[in-house]
Amino acid sequence: MAQSRLPPQATCDVAVVGAGIAGLTAAALLARQGLSVELLEGHLQSGGCAGTFRRGAYTFDVGATQVAGLEPGGIHSRLFRHLGLPAPAATPLDPGCVVDLGDGEPPIRLWRDPGRWQQERQQHFPGSDPFWNLCDWLHQASWGFAGRDPVLPPRNLWDLGQLIGSLRPGNLASGLLVGASVADLLQLSGCADNQRLRRFLDLQLRLYSQEPADRTAALYGATVLAMAQEPQGLWHLEGSMQALSSALEQGLTAAGGSLRLRHRVSRLRPEQVSGWNIQGQGPGGRPFQLGCRDLICTAPPQALPALLGEALPAGYQRRLQGFSDPSGALVLYAAVARSALPAGCPAHLQLDGTEPGSLFVSISREGDGRAPAGEATVIASVFTPARPWFDGDEPTYQARKQEALAEIQAGLGQLLGLRPEHYRHSELATPRGFAHWTGRPFGFVGGLGQRPSRFGPFGLASRTPLPGFWLCGDGIHPGEGTAGVSLSALMVCRQLLAGRGLNLALA
Numbered sequence: 309m310a311q312s313r314l315p316p317q318a319t320c321d322v323a324v325v326g327a328g329i330a331g332l333t334a335a336a337l338l339a340r341q342g343l344s345v346e347l348l349e350g351h352l353q354s355g356g357c358a359g360t361f362r363r364g365a366y367t368f369d370v371g372a373t374q375v376a377g378l379e380p381g382g383i384h385s386r387l388f389r390h391l392g393l394p395a396p397a398a399t400p401l402d403p404g405c406v407v408d409l410g411d412g413e414p415p416i417r418l419w420r421d422p423g424r425w426q427q428e429r430q431q432h433f434p435g436s437d438p439f440w441n442l443c444d445w446l447h448q449a450s451w452g453f454a455g456r457d458p459v460l461p462p463r464n465l466w467d468l469g470q471l472i473g474s475l476r477p478g479n480l481a482s483g484l485l486v487g488a489s490v491a492d493l494l495q496l497s498g499c500a501d502n503q504r505l506r507r508f509l510d511l512q513l514r515l516y517s518q519e520p521a522d523r524t525a526a527l528y529g530a531t532v533l534a535m536a537q538e539p540q541g542l543w544h545l546e547g548s549m550q551a552l553s554s555a556l557e558q559g560l561t562a563a564g565g566s567l568r569l570r571h572r573v574s575r576l577r578p579e580q581v582s583g584w585n586i587q588g589q590g591p592g593g594r595p596f597q598l599g600c601r602d603l604i605c606t607a608p609p610q611a612l613p614a615l616l617g618e619a620l621p622a623g624y625q626r627r628l629q630g631f632s633d634p635s636g637a638l639v640l641y642a643a644v645a646r647s648a649l650p651a652g653c654p655a656h657l658q659l660d661g662t663e664p665g666s667l668f669v670s671i672s673r674e675g676d677g678r679a680p681a682g683e684a685t686v687i688a689s690v691f692t693p694a695r696p697w698f699d700g701d702e703p704t705y706q707a708r709k710q711e712a713l714a715e716i717q718a719g720l721g722q723l724l725g726l727r728p729e730h731y732r733h734s735e736l737a738t739p740r741g742f743a744h745w746t747g748r749p750f751g752f753v754g755g756l757g758q759r760p761s762r763f764g765p766f767g768l769a770s771r772t773p774l775p776g777f778w779l780c781g782d783g784i785h786p787g788e789g790t791a792g793v794s795l796s797a798l799m800v801c802r803q804l805l806a807g808r809g810l811n812l813a814l815a
């Protein structure tokens with residue numbers, strides 16, 4: 309993979325800032341269309357929040373551990389088919405997750421088979437069928453709509469045409485609920501009094517939308533609640549999460565595009581006539597400049613004021629300032645002997661009711677490339693308010709970090725019976741680490757959240773008020789997750805190419 313420095317006075321058709329899944333997808337698609345593409349990445353590897361790192365014999369997935377969209381017709385499958393590459397090897401997750409509400413009742417298993425999942429939820433949430441049937445109807449309508457590659461929110465006539473062309477009668481009916489929350493669906497279906505169901509929904513939705521049921525858009529919530537079941541389903545990548553980025557890198561270079569690692573962008577300036585000038589630091593801190601006609605930025609929207617400076621229109625800046633802070637993440641990366649784990653331990657678990665918050669836990673499988681034989685990696689994450697991690701002096705920060713590590717280990721003790729002596733490796737990442745490694749201001753993760761007021765037509769558009777300046781990634785529709793950011797990348801590529809009279813259609 310190309311890691312060379314940019315030549316002086318370099319220019320290209322399209323520059324993409326950030327080689328996470330969004331940037332890799334956008335760059336590979338545009339290079340495949342014959343455009344000259346430069347993908348600039350500040351880190352020394354691609355992947356961003358879906359990357360990996362090594363510690364001795366162990367390989368840890370930095371953030372994302374489950375992948376959606378690898379089923380036939382799913383976004384990752386469509387992309388690899390279009391790029392003429394095999395999708396990375398993956399095994400289906402069944403159950404997709406095991407959810408322990410911490411209430412002494414048996415945990416809830418998100419089975420892959422829809423019939424089995426229906427039986428499971430009838431057992432745990434008696435009388436809740438009307439709610440699930442309503443979700444299912446919304447999901448069917450939204451899923452078909454998403455597969456027709458709509459543009460949301462529309463910002464010109466072409467966008468509007470794409471949006472209208474993706475609508476079907478079912479969307480017009482489900483669209484009546486565009487301003488509703490998942491809690492409204494509970495009311496509508498007469499299930500609002502089911503406290504255990506509500507607790508389960510709050511826990512699951514916080515994982516995918518950063519918000520509980522009363523603040524998650526109904527149309528978004530209905531879809532993420534169906535992600536673990538066929539015909540969709542969740543997948544575990546063989547080797548590591550990096551397999552997804554590596555495959556996309558391959559697609560980019562095979563099509564003639566370049567990935568420039570260790571190229572951190574510090575300034576984006578519109579040129580006087582047309583196009584953009586990009587400035588930053590390359591390997592060894594040497595300054596670089598790049599000229600391009602179009603520029604796609606995948607850094608979170610909170611990074612735009614610093615990157616654009618006075619080029620940022622005042623109204624747009626106010627819009628950005630109006631978004632509340634997303635969460636940060638605390639992530640424990642640990643390794644244990646497999647014998648220390650309960651027999652038949654599932655790959656993904658969720659535990660409610662612990663300090664410093666509810667835990668999402670991913671455990672490697674024997675032979676999946678992450679740990680030596682007889683050992684397992686255990687990754688446990690929890691959301692945390694990000695900014696407070698940047699306050700205070702170093703000793704205070706280290707003390708808080710130790711406290712959080714001990715709390716997460718206590719949660720793992722409750723969930724898996726792990727004791728301190730079981731850990732062969734253990735380290736904690738805080739929002740400071742995410743900010744450093746992914747360039748995300750304050751280590752914010754997860755996009756803008758999926759409140760009804762920010763979802764779909766009410767979200768931040770990929771087409772910005774600045775000509776030739778585009779956005780994609782987890783702050784843009786349809787939101788976070790590797791599948792979500794790939795869809796946002798496809799959307800922005802279609803818009804950009806349409807502006808050049810070119811058409812991009814995936815099978």
Ligand SMILES: Cc1cc2nc3c(=O)[nH]c(=O)nc-3n(C[C@H](O)[C@H](O)[C@H](O)COP(=O)(O)OP(=O)(O)OC[C@H]3O[C@@H](n4cnc5c(N)ncnc54)[C@H](O)[C@@H]3O)c2cc1C
Pocket residue numbers: 325326327328329330331348349350351354355356357358370371372373374375376571572573574606607637639689745746747748753754780781782783787788789790791793
């Ligand atoms: C703890 C955690 C768990 C998660 N679990 C899952 C999961 O199980 N499944 C799932 O699908 N998703 C999961 N996600 C979400 C998923 O990882 C992200 O939504 C997705 O990977 C974001 O991709 P992105 O390309 O938009 O952004 P990023 O991954 O943040 O990539 C942006 C890239 O841009 C680079 N960059 C930023 N600024 C600059 C700059 N100025 N110059 C050059 N480069 C720059 C960064 O280094 C980074 O590589 C999880 C996230 C976290 C944090």
